[in-house]
Amino acid sequence: MLDAIKGPWPWYVAGPIIGLTVPALLLLGNKAFGLSSSLRHICAACMPAKIPFFTYDWKKEAWNLFFVGGVVIGACIAVTLLADPDPMVIAEPTAGYLASKGITDNSGLMPKEIFSWDNVLTVRGFIFFIVGGFFVGFGTRWAGGCTSGHAISGLSNLQWPSLVATCCFFGAGIICTWFILPYLLTL
Amino acid sequence: MSAPASAPWWHNLRYAVWGILFGIVFVKAEIISWFRIQEMFRFESFHMYGVIGSAVVVGLISVQLIKRIRAKTFSGEPIVIPDKAFNKGTIYGSVLFGLGWAITGACPGPLFAQVGAGYSVIIITFLSAVAGTWLYGLVREKLPH
Numbered sequence: 378m379l380d381a382i383k384g385p386w387p388w389y390v391a392g393p394i395i396g397l398t399v400p401a402l403l404l405l406g407n408k409a410f411g412l413s414s415s416l417r418h419i420c421a422a423c424m425p426a427k428i429p430f431f432t433y434d435w436k437k438e439a440w441n442l443f444f445v446g447g448v449v450i451g452a453c454i455a456v457t458l459l460a461d462p463d464p465m466v467i468a469e470p471t472a473g474y475l476a477s478k479g480i481t482d483n484s485g486l487m488p489k490e491i492f493s494w495d496n497v498l499t500v501r502g503f504i505f506f507i508v509g510g511f512f513v514g515f516g517t518r519w520a521g522g523c524t525s526g527h528a529i530s531g532l533s534n535l536q537w538p539s540l541v542a543t544c545c546f547f548g549a550g551i552i553c554t555w556f557i558l559p560y561l562l563t564l
Numbered sequence: 565m566s567a568p569a570s571a572p573w574w575h576n577l578r579y580a581v582w583g584i585l586f587g588i589v590f591v592k593a594e595i596i597s598w599f600r601i602q603e604m605f606r607f608e609s610f611h612m613y614g615v616i617g618s619a620v621v622v623g624l625i626s627v628q629l630i631k632r633i634r635a636k637t638f639s640g641e642p643i644v645i646p647d648k649a650f651n652k653g654t655i656y657g658s659v660l661f662g663l664g665w666a667i668t669g670a671c672p673g674p675l676f677a678q679v680g681a682g683y684s685v686i687i688i689t690f691l692s693a694v695a696g697t698w699l700y701g702l703v704r705e706k707l708p709h
Binding site for chain 1: 573575576577578579580581582583584585586587588589590591592593594595596597598599600601602603605606608609610611612613614615616617618619620621622623624626627629630635637638639641643644645646647648649650653654655656657658659660661662663664665666667668669670671672673675676677678679680681682683684685686688689690691692693694695696697698699700701702704707
């Protein structure tokens with residue numbers, strides 16, 4: 378049993394639990410599932426700077442920060458108490474393609490060749506940490522949601538703007554992966 | 565709507581508990597992995613499509629059920645789900661986010677989980693995402709919406 382829990386969880390276990398988060402948050406206290414809002418609350422709490430977008434009572438939305446705080450703790454538990462003893466297995470074609478780009482260490486969740494402190498002050502680090510993170514933060518707020526708020530919560534509630542958003546971020550992700558990343562990975 | 569502001573802080577712990585479960589799922593199903601996102605965008609694995617697809621199906625059935633039976637919260641309030649508004653930002657912002665998602669391998673939720681899973685350098689990505697959100701707030705009035 379414990380071995381099964383420690384191994385990688387299949388999609389048909391993970392997906393339904395994530396989906397159940399939508400009704401769980403509604404039943405627990407009328408909360409709409411959406412995680413990118415946490416970034417806005419952090420701005421409002423730490424440096425509102427009199428910007429209207431950040432001057433609201435963020436404490437009323439503190440549940441969202443408790444949730445993402447839980448995510449940090451949960452992730453920590455997953456890699457310690459429930460750590461997978463085996464290295465990660467990724468699809469053969471993906472592994473082959475990445476190897477051709479110099480990404481050969483697939484043992485962890487993140488490629489060491491990119492996501493390491495050694496890269497922080499390099500061009501690669503600037504692109505993958507600073508630019509990438511900036512796009513995620515700026516883009517999700519401009520769009521009014523991310524994968525949780527639009528793709529899961531929004532689609533569950535049959536919101537057509539969420540369908541537009543989902544198509545746009547999936548489309549952009551596909552285009553970036555096929556046409557932009559091949560160049561970025563050479564940096 | 566939400567718990568009154570005077571409600572004790574520990575009322576929020578229930579959200580932290582679900583967040584912990586969520587964080588465990590994120591890591592154990594490898595949803596926070598940059599590699600899994602690459603597989604997804606390269607159409608070389610079904611895993612992420614299965615995760616997101618089944619999450620939407622379960623969420624959809626739950627929400628429709630909640631609406632049909634007019635379910636109330638555990639504290640007895642009627643459940644209200646706000647509509648998502650559409651504007652041009654839905655398109656521009658989503659495109660920008662999609663680019664960032666493919667580069668970082670993370671949407672906002674997984675950023676927290678990557679840090680929790682010990683990838684400490686993701687703190688930089690996270691701070692940049694906070695900075696992005698902050699700058700959006702600053703220039704919001706000048707952007708097309």
